[in-house]
């Protein structure tokens with residue numbers, strides 16, 4: 001089975017040229033989109049206890065003042081999506097629009113992320129999307145190590161609750177902080193990592209905001225997504 005017309009459209013929206021025969025040779029994950037959707041859509045069985053744990057975590061984050069970033073935020077950006085998602089997408093930190101709307105990956109970068117997910121056969125609602133930081137760093141500067149440290153327990157709690165089958169780290173900040181390395185993201189790509197002591201596989205790719213500035217890198221992102229799908233299939 002090849003790419004559907006809609007998936008071709010989304011890949012082209014990402015700026016990725018579609019070569020059918022080559023895609024098949026690479027065991028294109030999007031070609032198995034029906035299988036992927038079936039594998040990813042699980043009937044949520046959120047218990048009352050689970051709901052309370054999520055509510056408590058959300059409230060603690062909303063009130064958090066553990067680092068200086070609380071002073072300038074409009075609101076915290078907790079994360080959004082399926083609490084039982086197989087796929088956890090982790091980005092850097094809220095930008096101006098995310099800070100305003102309270103949701104990660106909105107605006108043009110958010111649309112491109114949605115297209116990347118669609119190329120995998122996934123809808124945004126089927127994954128969980130979070131950031132390394134829950135509050136916006138002023139002027140979109142890089143997060144400071146002390147801010148990452150202060151915020152890391154919230155992300156860890158989310159990961160423990162969701163228990164995803166795979167983490168897709170998007171962007172340098174997410175990749176380096178999750179893997180606790182200073183290796184450039186270009187050198188981190190193309191490998192399977194593991195998140196801390198969990199055994200959850202991590203695959204790294206570029207941030208959609210970077211892709212908007214450097215559209216030539218979109219072909220590499222497609223390669224990363226294919227790797228992520230192969231890793232996911234091995235895990236699921």
Ligand code: SF4
Pocket residue numbers: 061064065066067068069070076133134135147150151
């Ligand atoms: S960034 Fe994280 S640790 Fe810092 S105030 Fe916001 S929620 Fe708290």
